[in-house]
Amino acid sequence: MALTVIGAGFGRTGTLSLKAALEQLGLGPCYHMRTAIEHPEHVPMWESAARGERVDWDRLLDGYRATVDWPGTAFYEQLMRAYPDAKVILTVRDPDRWYDSARTTIYSVVSATASPLFRLLTLVLPPVRRFQRAQHMIDAVVWGGAFHGRFEDRQYATQTFQEWNRSVRERVPADRLLVYEITEGWDPLCRFLDTPVPDTPFPHLNDGESFRRFVRRMRTVSIAVPVLLMAAPVATVAAIAAKRRASRRT
DSSP: OOOOEEEOSOTTSSHHHHHHHHHHTTOOOEEOHHHHHHOGGGHHHHHHHHTTOOOOHHHHTTTOSEEOSTTGGGGHHHHHHHOTTOEEEEEOOOHHHHHHHHHHTTTHHHHHTSSHHHHHHTTTOHHHHHHHHHHHHHIIIIIIIISTTOTTSHHHHHHHHHHHHHHHHHHSOGGGEEEEOGGGOHHHHHHHHTOOOOSSOOOOOOOHHHHHHHHHHHHHHHHHHHHHHHHHHHHHHHHHHHHHHHHHHO
16 A cells, blocks of 8 residues: 655644644555654664665554654655655645644643653553654654754744745645645645545544643643552551551450
């Protein structure tokens, strides 16, 4: 199964909604950053790509018909060469609104996972360990890669966003590229992909508030679980001491 759609837009430009839309149109499964997190065996290959090493894209993307969001976005040119018949979709939005959204959602994960308490969770919870493993790749591809460690500089980040979009427009042949805002819905997407327009509403997923709730829950867990882990031995020692005191009284 060859890749037929390559997403070239940054995260927080509606990529999860586009993933759902492509799959509804029969162009799935669609690879997304969530896919990379769910498949830690993929992470070393993405890290190799970030280092500029040769990657077996057929092996990495075996079974997928499309890719959107990071990490695939960062390598859209390599994917274009590997899959010359694939079409490219550049999802865009207002740069300032994009930055505000990214800063309070996907970038907030950086601080949430940087605490020593969160790192302690990686020792006891396999899902957290998988996420932490993927976080190293995300740093290499996104925060240290695309933004060179300067995402917190708003002007630099929005300029990077705009320059990226401009470079995609320049490098992808016009007949192979759709510049797309997710609010446009089905019509331009279906015309570009030559597919019938579904009679169901366009999927709008991963709104900012739902992501922020996820980050808040993750921070809560990173505090609560270590506390519980430390409390358990204390409770055990207290119980043993209480039994000893009771036995001496009898």
